[in-house]
Amino acid sequence: MNDHLLTLAPEPVWRHFRTLCNTPRPSGHEAQLVEVLERWADEKGLAHDRDSYGNLRIRRAASPGRESVPGIVLQGHLDMVTQANADHPHDFLNDPLETYVENGWLYARGTTLGADNGLGVAAALAILEADDIETGPVEALFTLEEETSLQGALSLDEDWLEGRYLLNLDSEDRGEVYIGCAGGADVVVDADLPMRGCDDEEVMRQIALTGLVGGHSGADIHKELGNANQLLVRALRALGELEIRLVDYRGGTLRNALPREAFATIAIDEHHLPALELRLAEQQALYREELAGVDDNVTLTVAPAATSCEEAEALTDTATQLLVAALHAAPYGVERMSVEVPGVVETSNNLGVVSLENGRFHLCALVRSLRDSATQNLADRFAALFGLIGAQTRVENAYPGWTPSADSTLLTRFRRLHQELIGEDPAVEVIHAGLECGIIGGKYPQLEMISFGPVIRGAHSPTERTELASVEEFWKVLKALVADIGSGKAA
Template sequence: MNEHLETMEPTLLWRHFRTFCNTPRPSGKEEALARKIEAWADERGLHHERDEAGNLLLRKPASPGYEQASGVVLQGHLDMVSQAAPGVEHDFERDPIETHEEGGWLHARGTTLGADNGIGAAAGLAILDDEQLTHGPLEVLLTVEEEASLVGAIKLREQWLQGRLLLNLDSEDEGQVYIGCAGGASVSTEVTFDEAPLGEGMAGLKIGVHGLQGGHSGLDIHKGLGNANRLLARLLNHLAVEGLQLADYDGGTMGNAITREAWATVAFPRDRLDYVTDEIERFGRLYREELEGVDEGVTVSHEPAAPDRAVAADDSRRIVGVMHALPYGVAGMSRSAPGVVETSNNMGIVRLAQGKFRLQLMVRSLRDSARDELVARLCTLLTLTGFEPHTNQGYPGWTPDPQAPLLARFERVHEATTGEAPEVKVVHAGLECGLIGAKHPEMQMISFGPTIRGAHSPDERVDIGAVQNFYAVLRAMIEDLAQQ
């Protein structure tokens, strides 16, 4: 599978990325890929070890004569977001990702590509594989479950890394370098409601909101894209006065992805069914108007259904009411980084099955205090509406240091390699730098990568030319850092 990747430049990077594509690696299921990388490292005599979380660390000694250079850590993650396009059957725990080229971009057929962060991780391995490169002591850190709220980085072994210069390879815009990122936390609730058989005179419908682009809940949150959970909750809340009863609900698969589709099986009094279907169609037209030029594929559909049990009308109103009332999207913009979202919230996962209701929200912020305040507000709203909130411990942001010597060095190398100075940026997304920096406060860090679009969605693609430029800059940076 994916033999064409072997013909692309830079050869070493694409060869490793082929391994990533051919080896299933959803979050929590990275073991097969980690074992392949360990076997590759053994063939080349490279040291490797794992920590208690399953993170993989590889080490390569410095080139002869460069043993005194500062150690460099190249960092990425093994896992990928698993999303398939509507109608595409793909088992992310068994099936490889099938890639193809189109117009200078590499795509997957009907699924997420995994360029986030397979390209960056493959680049780190390519550097270890490059026998023509002059370098100081090198480490490649590949974490697990990054896409599941940075689990690997949170559990990273204390003082495991020897290098004091870290190049995170998990950014998605060529020509940019990141020096700060948002921290995050999740808020969830889980409640079991009684179900009962539907009474006579009730009619069932399956209602869906679908056809949306989806996207990254940090990088894309400012674009005004439709979130299927939000749109369906708005419609169901409007219809709740008609005696709506919820039988089931299925919306979203990842807390860090803007939900592309959501479905609810509901029941209404039969004599209100014509009015209900008219309202569903009206909301479909309304959503198309509101999302014109932004998310024009939005579709609201309905079809007959035959649920035999459902949650009572009062409890159904509580469920759709709290979903409708919870804040979503941009909560504030940064004053210190103009044009960057400071704080946001995403409604990523909503489920109702056999009476068990589960909701998961993801909060991001460049300021830990603003993150904690939004988490507190969400918990208060859930409590006031009778839902018990649960929060995770959160993870810290990465505070920018525009005066760091590593950044100045990168700017010089980037301009010498590409002819252009990089843009210095702060990103509203959870890079692992914040967590690694908290464990290694003396470490200098930057993040850069090739151009990736549509991350966390089946539209994910990577610019092939940008990958070549990215690797050239990375290679030049490694050689420059060896000259200290």
């Protein structure tokens, strides 16, 4: 499968990426890939081990005479976001991805591509086997469950890694190098809400909001893309005069992906059905006007529900009103831009996953910030808001940010090589996303770190794609950087 990847350049990177595309690797299900990589390491005579959580390390010994050169850690995560279009069923636990090239870009048919962070992993594997460069000691660290919880990095053993420089290969733009990132936390809200049976004249309908682009909840949060949960709740709020009652709700699948679709089942007096259709049509027209140029295909539809009033209950009138009001008032999107780093988002929130089933309400939002205090403050606002409807809020999977260091010798070396090879100085950036560098740096404060990678667009959505030419540039710079550090010469 995906044999066409073997015809692309650079061949070593695409050969390893083909292995990743052919090996299922959702978060929490990386075991098969770990075993594949361990067998490959054995074939190449490379040492490998796992830490207590299961993170994988593969080591390349120093070239003769380079044993005293400071070591390098190449770092990436093995898991990928698993998103598929509704009309493209895909079993991410068993099926390989189906990739194709179009106009100089690589895509996966109907699903996420897994270039995030598969290309970084593939490049690290290619460095481990490269026989045309001399290096000091090289460790490739492959972490688990980055996309869902960062738990691999959070659980990383201390006193395990030996290198001095860490190259995180999980960035997504040509000509940029990252030296800092946001921290974050999951805000989880749960509540049991009262329900009652249907009135005689009530019928059930399902309202669907679909057609959004989606994207990365950090890197794309400032692009004013639509959020399916926020938009559907806004539509429900606009139906208030029709006295609807919520039966169930599901919107979004991952807290770190902008939700592309959301669905709500409502109970409504059948006499209000014509007004319901009219209101939704008006709301759709409004959304398309507001989102023109970023989410032109936003669509609101209504259809008979799969269940009937005889088979299910709905929230009480008051519970519906309070829940819709709380969700409508919930923070989402960019909260504040950074003053210290102009043009960078400081604090944001993604209203990522919302569900209601049999009266059980659940919400998981991902709060990010360059300031840990701002992360806590936004989480507390959720607790204050949803506490008004009797919900319980907790904060999980909190992780620190990565404080920028603009004068590191590693950055100096990277900028020099980038100028020599690409012909221009790279832009030095801070990213509003949860790179693992902050967590790893907290455990290994001696590490100097940078993050860079090829061009990836639409990460965390089925439009994910990578520019082939940028992969060649990425490989050229990475290979030169590893060799330059391995030379033992000053930056």
